[in-house]
Amino acid sequence: MADRAFDTRRLPGATVLALACFVILYIPMVILVANSFNTGKVIGQWEGVSLHWYARALQNDAFLAAARTSLILASLAALIATITATMAALATTRSRGFRGEGTIHIVLNQPIMVPEIVLAIALLIIIAQIKQATGYTGLGYLVIAHSAFCIPFAYMPIRARLEGMDLTLETAAADLYAGRLYTFRKVTLPLLAPGILAGFMLAFVISLDDVVISDFLKSPGQDTLPTYLLGELRRNLTSEIYAISSLLLLISVLIVAGSWLLTRKKT
Amino acid sequence: MDAETLAARADARRRWGLAAPAVAIITLFSILPLGVVLVYSFLAPGDFGNVRWQLSFEGWFSVLFERDIFDDTISLSDAHLTILGRSVALSLATTLITLVLGLPTAWFIATRPLHQRAFWLFLITIPFWTNLLVRTIAVQEMIRSEGVFNRLFLWLGLIDAPIQMMFTNFAVLVGMAYVFLPLMVLPVYSAIEKFDFRLAEAGYDLYASRAYCLRRVILPMVRPGIIAGSILVFVPSLGAYVTPRIMGGGKSMMLGNLIEMQFGQGRNWPLGAALSLTLTALVLAALIWYTRLTSGGRRNG
Structure with missing residues (x-):
């Protein structure tokens, strides 16, 4: 077949457009990171390379508090979402159909079908009233709201893993008189672990990424990293914003690289 | 019983x-x-x-x-109609731009040798997982008045004064296309990756022209990926709030910003609620259209 006039895998112009696409995606991010190393206060006026703005950010109490809130919030929300989503995935897979299966499915996917701003407004209306009625203004509202919209994201990989899993091992365990709980703990759970881990990471990143819902629901002093960044953007445009943005960028790179290595080892 | x-x-x-x-x-x-x-x-x-x-x-x-x-x-409320029209038009334009850039990119990645693909996919996954606000700040730096493009053009002597690009429909469009581009690449890639190129070769061997083969063999197989990518870009564009707020400000508002306004300065909660449900209905309509299209395609194919 060497005499074919063209290669089937070549699409004219695709390579040029594809490389342009990578350049477009990365130039703004590279410039953002470069700006974060600028000593000067005014963005764009280059006054030399330093870690000045990183040092300032790390001495900034408001930023550190926001980082702590983000970490606690994302960890708790991802944990709740992953546990409940794992249970839900066990409930909705490998069945021969049961009453209400469709309903459960629609409910579990509902949060991703509604625009974030709408969910934020809806939650604001309710939670403002609960805050007033109970006087409680803690982080609990954000944790549970984040859990709700993280569940679909945790659910997807766990469900996919369960559906691809071989039933024979569990049947074998049952045949050898292992109890239901014992089989689950010793056979199902270890096999499911990569899915659960992927679900947790996905939920964690989704929670960490959220701007709108956190911004609407937070009580005073409950800034997360993104809402703090949004506030700073409104107040004053200094290079510190670029330092904080670069740190967030670094977190995503680490998470992507981490999950990459994890999935590689497993398969 | x-x-x-x-x-x-x-x-x-x-x-x-x-x-x-x-x-x-x-x-x-x-x-x-x-x-x-x-x-x-x-x-x-x-x-x-x-x-x-x-x-x-x-x-x-x-x-x-x-x-x-x-x-x-x-x-008829001109202000609301303008914002509604702008939301739909900018979301469609965003989908189109991301498709024009995303399809060749997905094609490029899917046709790399297997061991290289992971690297290129990694490059798409990083912006995919990077905070939306961070990416919006990054693209804002490019086009704001003291931003990269204006300084470059001034330095080159192409312009005498900075061009005001921020707070326009153009800025919102650039911002959304940049932010949602990875959402288009990934589903299109997984569709092309599944494509068996021997089918295209069979087409060529049967004397189909390149264009004919692309239209009748490759495109129908990749179509589900294109549809999935388009819906993944269109839906969050329609409901976008953060990116239009930073890039468009008060001058180029989208539906999401209009809704927020009703609960803030505008203070008309029932209107805000009705607008929220209008937006949700538009999103659901797009999703229903998507399920119709994909399940219909399966029946034909």
């Missing part, structure tokens, strides 16, 4: 028990709040935000119409 139905019932009960916590959290913190929004859209606005418990269709009426304050004549 025989043993089998009893067992089936016990199984259903066990399964409902397992799903209960997730279902409860979503019902209480996602579905119920939407129900409250629905109720609020039929109430009268309070004086300082909030609502008065009194049946009113004014909220829904104001989505598209306005009443003259002096003589009560009813006319």
